[in-house]
Amino acid sequence: MNKNFLEILSINGKASIQDLGRLSAQHLGFSVSGAADEYAFRYANKLITDYQKTITGSMVQHQKNCAVLEVTLGQISLRANVDCIIAITGADCQVQLSNASMNKTPIANWQCYQLTRGDIIDFSMPKNGLHSYIAVQGGFSCQENKQAFLASFAQTENEMLLGLMGEKLTVGSQLFFADELLAAESNNTERSLTSAESLKTNSTPKNTNKPELFYANQELTLRFIANKLFLQLSAEKQQQFLSTRYTVSPDSNRMGYRLLPKNYTTEILPECLRAASNLSKPVTFGTIQLPANNQPIVLMKERQTMGGYPVLGTVIQTDLFRLSQMRPGQEIKFSEISYQQAQQQLKAFYQKF
Amino acid sequence: MKTSIAFDIEVVSENALLLSWQQTISAVQHSDIIALQTQLNAQLTELIIESVASYHCLMIYYDFLKINTDELITKIHDIASTNSPEKDKLSGDIHSATPLTEQPCISIPVYYDTEQEWDLRAVAQQCGISIEEVIKLHSSSVYRSYALGFTPGFCYLASLPKALTLPRKSTPRTKVPKGAVAIAEQQTAVYPNESPGGWHIIGQTPLAMYRTHNGEFTPAITVGKNVQFYAISKAQFLAMKQSEKL
Numbered sequence: 308m309n310k311n312f313l314e315i316l317s318i319n320g321k322a323s324i325q326d327l328g329r330l331s332a333q334h335l336g337f338s339v340s341g342a343a344d345e346y347a348f349r350y351a352n353k354l355i356t357d358y359q360k361t362i363t364g365s366m367v368q369h370q371k372n373c374a375v376l377e378v379t380l381g382q383i384s385l386r387a388n389v390d391c392i393i394a395i396t397g398a399d400c401q402v403q404l405s406n407a408s409m410n411k412t413p414i415a416n417w418q419c420y421q422l423t424r425g426d427i428i429d430f431s432m433p434k435n436g437l438h439s440y441i442a443v444q445g446g447f448s449c450q451e452n453k454q455a456f457l458a459s460f461a462q463t464e465n466e467m468l469l470g471l472m473g474e475k476l477t478v479g480s481q482l483f484f485a486d487e488l489l490a491a492e493s494n495n496t497e498r499s500l501t502s503a504e505s506l507k508t509n510s511t512p513k514n515t516n517k518p519e520l521f522y523a524n525q526e527l528t529l530r531f532i533a534n535k536l537f538l539q540l541s542a543e544k545q546q547q548f549l550s551t552r553y554t555v556s557p558d559s560n561r562m563g564y565r566l567l568p569k570n571y572t573t574e575i576l577p578e579c580l581r582a583a584s585n586l587s588k589p590v591t592f593g594t595i596q597l598p599a600n601n602q603p604i605v606l607m608k609e610r611q612t613m614g615g616y617p618v619l620g621t622v623i624q625t626d627l628f629r630l631s632q633m634r635p636g637q638e639i640k641f642s643e644i645s646y647q648q649a650q651q652q653l654k655a656f657y658q659k660f
Numbered sequence: 661m662k663t664s665i666a667f668d669i670e671v672v673s674e675n676a677l678l679l680s681w682q683q684t685i686s687a688v689q690h691s692d693i694i695a696l697q698t699q700l701n702a703q704l705t706e707l708i709i710e711s712v713a714s715y716h717c718l719m720i721y722y723d724f725l726k727i728n729t730d731e732l733i734t735k736i737h738d739i740a741s742t743n744s745p746e747k748d749k750l751s752g753d754i755h756s757a758t759p760l761t762e763q764p765c766i767s768i769p770v771y772y773d774t775e776q777e778w779d780l781r782a783v784a785q786q787c788g789i790s791i792e793e794v795i796k797l798h799s800s801s802v803y804r805s806y807a808l809g810f811t812p813g814f815c816y817l818a819s820l821p822k823a824l825t826l827p828r829k830s831t832p833r834t835k836v837p838k839g840a841v842a843i844a845e846q847q848t849a850v851y852p853n854e855s856p857g858g859w860h861i862i863g864q865t866p867l868a869m870y871r872t873h874n875g876e877f878t879p880a881i882t883v884g885k886n887v888q889f890y891a892i893s894k895a896q897f898l899a900m901k902q903s904e905k906l
Contacts, residue, residue, distance in 0.1 A: 330709055330710060330721070331709055331710045332710075332812075332877070333710050333712045333721075334710060334711060334712050334713070334808060334883075335808055335812055335813070335877055335879060336808040336809050336810060336811055336812040336813055336814050336815075336879070337812050337877075454875060455875075456875055457875070457877060465811060465855065466811070466812060468853045468854060468855075469812065469853070469872070471872060471875075532671065532672065532673060534670060534672060535668075535670055583683065584683075585683075586683050586684075586685070586714075586715050586716060587714055587715065587807065587809070587816065588678075588680075588714045588715070588716065588717040588719075589678070589712040589713075589714055589717055589718075589719035589809075591672060591673050591676050591719065591721075592673070593673060594672075611809060611810050611811070612712060612808075612809040612810070613714060613807060613809030613810060613816075620672075621672050621673040621676075623673075623674065624673070624674060646671045646673070646674065646729065647729075649673070649674045650674045650724055650729070652674075653674045653675075653724075654724075654725065657725075
């Protein structure tokens with residue numbers, strides 16, 4: 308029986324296992340799903356990879372894009388059942404580490420830590436942002452037998468009924484991770500770094516000092532690739548869309564962000580163009596839908612594969628990772644970008660990891 | 661020489677292209693779409709991550725780090741305009757002697773909602789016809805499967821007889837039962853699992869809409885097939901449901 312797990316002691320918000328999702332199962336009707344904030348997701352795995360490099364002197368390939376725990380609005384407590392290496396990124400939950408003697412130590416965000424069997428980590432509700440990520444050496448699976456479903460461990464809320472994505476996480480849930488890696492390591496190397504403090508100095512990625520700089524401070528500008536429909540709008544209507552400020556609606560979630568125009572706006576889409584875009588068609592990550600109520604929806608990771616609303620274009624992926632950390636009430640505006648520039652942005656983003 | 665039906669290619673995101681045909685529900689056009697999808701998947705395997713077909717569109721997800729987008733667009737147009745023997749075989753619907761409607765058919769048993777737990781009576785009233793007529797119209801048509809989407813294994817079927825055309829429910833249900841058979845606009849479908857649903861439920865099928873074996877997912881209805889519904893009694897429905905569980 309696999310003893311390698313973190314156990315959920317308490318949970319007040321949402322948590323699920325996520326990775327890059329099911330990229331090749333959309334044609335079957337599966338939502339891609341996966342980590343909402345890929346920047347924090349990739350960063351967490353990289354912290355562990357970098358730590359492995361300092362210990363073993365070589366890159367361990369499989370720690371790339373391993374499944375992590377995505378926690379929304381903190382408020383979770385986990386206990387390590389074995390010694391393990393974890394990394395915490397994303398929204399700052401002012402995490403506290405309690406060891407067996409119940410000594411509490413605050414641990415910094417965007418860092419890698421070694422937990423000892425029995426250690427408890429407590430996440431408070433973050434003051435800013437939404438999603439926090441916990442990566443573990445070896446990566447999480449969502450059930451004990453470690454089988455991915457359609458090449459991913461991602462847990463999609465609306466698809467849990469299939470019974471193939473593990474149990475919905477709750478108090479008592481055991482988050483298993485690989486055991487082979489830990490065994491191999493203890494045989495090969497001397498583990499000299501044991502305290503949280505010493506790991507901290509060795510694991511900060513060399514080329515990124517302030518990971519929080521990735522995110523928007525106040526208002527977020529969503530750069531989007533305009534589509535044919537948007538370009539068919541009059542210059543006036545295009546300008547109206549681009550100069551409107553929107554706020555994030557409380558009805559936003561992992562499926563999509565609803566945006567509310569701050570001031571009264573007239574219809575952006577003339578009726579003839581609206582009527583001409585009725586038939587359901589495939590949508591993608593970042594698709595901007597415009598229902599008749601003029602409240603744009605930006606589709607996120609847990610979107611469905613088809614949509615029947617008119618589409619104005621697609622937000623670029625790096626801005627979607629930023630958007631995923633925005634809270635209701637925060638402000639958004641749109642600006643156009645070419646697909647070539649969007650590709651450059653994404654390529655540069657991947658190169659960071 | 662057959663030329664493929666004309667389509668547009670749009671660069672929708674960093675890693676996706678949207679191919680669009682005329683916005684209409686047409687079996688002939690759709691055969692062309694899925695034939696092209698098959699060809700692209702076969703010839704561009706290392707580049708294509710996923711492809712999703714719908715009524716009039718085909719979304720291609722590709723590895724943008726491996727190929728320049730303009731090059732890929734050119735390749736797609738080249739493949740589409742090639743009239744190879746393989747293409748003829750794959751788009752058998754168009755070229756073969758067998759007309760579309762005589763292709764093999766997937767049959768779906770339906771216990772129609774005569775006990776009026778769902779929407780059958782309301783549908784009949786709104787369409788201005790009897791319940792028996794609704795059942796007759798729904799079960800006598802041969803539908804084509806156009807797209808899988810909404811939830812895993814949910815397959816969009818069209819086209820309903822015009823007499824059954826109704827807009828979606830103004831207030832969707834938060835929960836429809838597993839196997840619910842429903843209609844909306846020109847479409848009909850089976851909900852593979854309990855889920856929210858905005859279509860009108862006229863019956864239920866005991867048939868599983870997908871199988872999962874060895875971590876694979878196989879829908880009962882795949883895209884490009886003919887589908888027909890047939891009425892069963894409540895007793896048959898319960899018996900079939902029981903044997904599905906075994």
